[in-house]
Amino acid sequence: MSITLKKNRTRTERRLDEALHDLRAAFGERISTGQSVREIHGRDESWHPPALPDAVVFPRTTEEISFICQTCTKYGVPIIAFGAGSSIEGALIPVEGGIVVSTVEMKQLLDVDSISFNCTVQPGLCRRELNEQLRDTGLFFTVDPGADASIGGMVATRASGTNTVRYGTMADAVLGLEVVLADGRVIKTGSRARKSAAGYDLTHLFTGSEGTLGIVTKITLKLAPLPETIASATCAFSDLENAVEAAVAVIGSGMGVARIELLDELMIAAVNDYSKTDLPVSPHLFLEFHGTTESTRAEAELAASIAADYGGEAFQWTTKAEDRNRLWRARHDCAYACMASQPSKRMLTTDVCVPRSALTECILQSRRDAEEKGLSAPVLGHVGDGNFHMALLIDPEDRGELAAAKSVASALVERALAAGGTATGEHGIGLGKRDYMRREHGDNAVDMMAGIKALFDPDNLLNPGKVLPD
């Protein structure tokens, strides 16, 4: 046992100047303390107030990240990993200052094994660029959050997206990791094999740990074969209830639908404005089917007939890449569409995930709550997973509005937990959901998580103030 816990977790006195001195000597122009660079790395895409780091470093290798961690541990300085900055839960805001470790110079696709369907990447590579580079292999990386997030950030957040109903989340996609611990030690987890029963599952422990247990420096990912045919469809409904129930019925049919997304009429209006689409302003399902020409046609026809049972109208499907890409780009840009609809506001996004049997009631009640508070709250959902988002548009400076939004969000989480669900399906805990941790997991489980944090990061230097409650 080389690890011991510091009982009181008294942090080494922070000696920032000395840390900066050592880091400057090693990184030269690849460390910045300039105001604008610090500002860019002190905020995410959420309503959470930004905070300034003391410096930003741009390493290129695992060894350099190890050196940063050793230095920061020596001088008691916090370390915050930063990918694309697309968190919407404040997960990377340096609330206690410290050194931001940007992975922007670590964007390499290191290798692809096209027979075994996997690849290994550096953490700064973003998902769209990865798929561009994979194009000629006949394979693709399946996890697609709205933002063009970095793979490292997606590991940290345990991200998912619209393909999850068929292909799974980052928890399913990560085969193995290389991770630098707080003290600079490098560990490897998992392997390139599709499965393993060899010891404790450190890969899943780091996946979703939001940079609080270690800094991910390499990721081996599962890939999937590009389907022969992809068919996309949209279908409009007269009300939200029917749209949700149609989605639940499509999943219940057992077909392997690749995407099934709900957008309510507020979201459709925002999408039409932002992405120049001309969808009827009513609740919609966006669907996608992967397979052969025959199987996608059969699935689309079955889905259309199920949708019709719930009053679905104007079921339109296409296999044209141009139309598909436009549709899904509009879907992925939903968060930006919401923000553009009220440019003076910031977004407080809910992210509950519930058993599908509780989904309809959960969405409808939450919409009623928002309406009662007079809040604009477009809804979109990965309804195949039971996961949906309300985008509560608020002025964070307006105390009344912020309090109203928090109260709607809080009631929604309570409703989700009562139904056996979770406070966050894919955005992570960050700053925004720490207060729900004990409600969701119970004191005993949170105590064990705190023990794990203390084991991996005894000085509490890795992304402090995140995930665990105070």
Next chain:
Amino acid sequence: MSITLKKNRTRTERRLDEALHDLRAAFGERISTGQSVREIHGRDESWHPPALPDAVVFPRTTEEISFICQTCTKYGVPIIAFGAGSSIEGALIPVEGGIVVSTVEMKQLLDVDSISFNCTVQPGLCRRELNEQLRDTGLFFTVDPGADASIGGMVATRASGTNTVRYGTMADAVLGLEVVLADGRVIKTGSRARKSAAGYDLTHLFTGSEGTLGIVTKITLKLAPLPETIASATCAFSDLENAVEAAVAVIGSGMGVARIELLDELMIAAVNDYSKTDLPVSPHLFLEFHGTTESTRAEAELAASIAADYGGEAFQWTTKAEDRNRLWRARHDCAYACMASQPSKRMLTTDVCVPRSALTECILQSRRDAEEKGLSAPVLGHVGDGNFHMALLIDPEDRGELAAAKSVASALVERALAAGGTATGEHGIGLGKRDYMRREHGDNAVDMMAGIKALFDPDNLLNPGKVLPD
């Protein structure tokens, strides 16, 4: 922080008599110290030498298991959870004695949510019985190791099986757990939602921990819809190399094959004898396709044409339930067929999993190694996953034979690790693979695993002597 590590892990002096006294008072006739009961609970299905526990308890509730753990912690007595006893790595042999906690009286299916595709079970329920009980729901539990294992044991081992290539392993199937810790505290992990990004992933940490971090008392499992049509197929090949390469090519085609299993000619001979089949004695692939009548026909035809490219002969497929069930029962009974082929011997089973790109060479070289040592070693593999087993039949009392088998197995593990694979795809570490832990994961990762063990089980009472190396 309510958890502190005992630095030297000095175990409380074992006071067995007092523990037995307290347990007898609570359990009456549901605790046994009889020789035959202890013998049954002191062995598994492997070559590893049995060991006697001091007593076996038969609890019915979480609270009773909590009481057992409190009592054992109070008196420093080891605690070993026991399900169906079907481990083949010695994972449940009580090498330090102690109290075996049988889950045989905890076999309830607690609830099924047929809309959300999940169910919650007690740990003693076995997989065949679970699927019997689910039959009318239109859903099934997908993970199918050869043995009729208990669900609790399958969680402990991170088990998988023939359906894994399409549906995943226990790591994919477990949504949430209730676990009793060594000191009797009860924690809950995960939820009933399909995904979550809420904090550290304790569910995956317990899954595969082989009863060394806690005792699982409830499991919430993902289920899958029963396919409309199931088609099974067999295909014979003139040599092993072509059979493996055909399997890799079928996977590479991107079709969603549900099962693709390799059996070499030695395994086919054993199966013919044990299961009264009359397959040609040559390497085979067994396949299964799930979908509609049309899609399964299309996939079977594509697979047949790929197989033909590799010299596959006699591709026969059927959708008759009776024929299918007979085929897969024979496949699941392979381990028993091997043992029956040489009843005086025990089985030392290898379990490497490698990237599919390394599979052919890995299987062929290992067969050559076994042949050179004069060992009978039928091969079967979940080749879609890159996972295969050699069943080395040995007399554990014959030192030369045991050493020869260990040397073949060891060379195979080294080969798998060099190819980026793992020592164990699905059987777990148990006693048999502890010596490979540092080779596979490296010292730093194993040290962190030891830290996790010390955090959850500071007195080292939960299934001591397993998973971690000395």
